Structure formats: structure tokens, C-alpha cells
Amino acid sequence: MSGHGHGHGHSHSCGSEGQHEPAERGVEFGLYQRIDLERLQCLNESRDGDGRLVFKPWDQRNLRDKYVESDVDEELLFNIPFTGSVKLKGIIISGENDDSHPAEIRLYKNIPQMSFDDAGREPDQAFRLNRDPLAELEYPTKIARFSSVHHLSIHISKNFGDENTRVYYIGLRGEYSETHRHEVTICNYEAAANPADHKVESIIPQTNFIS
Numbered sequence: 001m002s003g004h005g006h007g008h009g010h011s012h013s014c015g016s017e018g019q020h021e022p023a024e025r026g027v028e029f030g031l032y033q034r035i036d037l038e039r040l041q042c043l044n045e046s047r048d049g050d051g052r053l054v055f056k057p058w059d060q061r062n063l064r065d066k067y068v069e070s071d072v073d074e075e076l077l078f079n080i081p082f083t084g085s086v087k088l089k090g091i092i093i094s095g096e097n098d099d100s101h102p103a104e105i106r107l108y109k110n111i112p113q114m115s116f117d118d119a120g121r122e123p124d125q126a127f128r129l130n131r132d133p134l135a136e137l138e139y140p141t142k143i144a145r146f147s148s149v150h151h152l153s154i155h156i157s158k159n160f161g162d163e164n165t166r167v168y169y170i171g172l173r174g175e176y177s178e179t180h181r182h183e184v185t186i187c188n189y190e191a192a193a194n195p196a197d198h199k200v201e202s203i204i205p206q207t208n209f210i211s
Helices: 022-028 030-034 050-054 116-120 180-210
Strands: 041-043 076-095 102-109 125-128 149-159 166-177
Touching: 022 030, 030 076, 030 166, 041 050, 050 166, 076 102, 149 166
Parallel strands: none
Antiparallel strands: 041 076, 076 149, 076 166, 102 125, 102 149
């Protein structure tokens, strides 16, 4: 599957000369595979379900057949649950090369079911965006602040002046690790230990009574 990008170099190139090869960047922007799409929400989307369409493979970032458009005003709010723990390192947001392109985003971590009412709080990080129809511009996050993210909210608070906002691609760069197994193991140990403790405490007094 060759990408239809405008990148400097070929997607299938095996040379590495210090430049960011498109294939490498595709791997780095692979966090879309770690999103729990069934539970992803996009608030103020004009058509139900369109919000999840903009999270897609790197080689599809410039395709224009899938996009999300805002409904009653220019704002959009994405609630993005991950299937594990993510260290978020960068974000790309691509729209139309006109005033419908997002102009500002605000990022919030670990606030599931976030609503527009919550968007008044201080974000973990905010960016002023440039128009980026070709998905070339990456905005680096403060990694220390985004090192253990289970849920990410992206609030597009304004565009460049249009009534509605249109987004074609959101790329998330970072690292993923599974955390649930450890939690389950700890829970099992605790569950096994507690009943055993109670049994010991209740058996000792009974034995004393009998003797």
C-alpha cells in the first residue's frame, strides 16, 4: 500500500540518512491503532460517527473522503479513550486550506466523558495552529505532562473565522504500553488475601470456645 503523500522521499525507501523517512513517521504516528474507537466521542459533530473517521493510518492522512465537520458553531470536542497507557509526544491536525481550519486546540488528559462545560478549565497544554492542509506540521507536547495518558480530550475552540470547522486528519505520535495486566494481578492478590484473613480471625475464637 503506497502512500499518496507529498513526502521528501519514497515510502518504501530503506535508506536512512538522518532524515525522518515517511515510513518511520507512519510508525510513530500509529497511536490511532490504540484508540478504543467504540467508545470515542465527538461532541458537536454534524453527522454522528464522523469524529472517529479522522483517526486513520499515516498513508491516508491526505485523503479527503473522510472528515468531520462541526454543527452549530466552530467548536469540536473529541473524547479519546486508549486501550492502555500512552506517552503522547506530538499531534498533527489537518483541515481545509481555508477559514474552516482549526486555529486553536486545547488538550486535557484523563477526563473521561468531558463536556463543553468542562472546557473552561485550564488545559494541560494549548496550541495556536497554522493552516495545514497537507498534514505537515507537528505540535510537540510537554512529554512529562502527557506520560501516562489513558484518555485524551482535544477541544478545538476556534477556527480561522468560518461558521463551521472541518477536520480531515488527527495524528497522535507517541508510545503505548499495556497497563491492565498489572492492575488485574494486584486485584487478584488482594481478593485472595482478604477472605483468608477473615477466616483465620473467625476460626481462632471458635476453637477457643470448643476447647
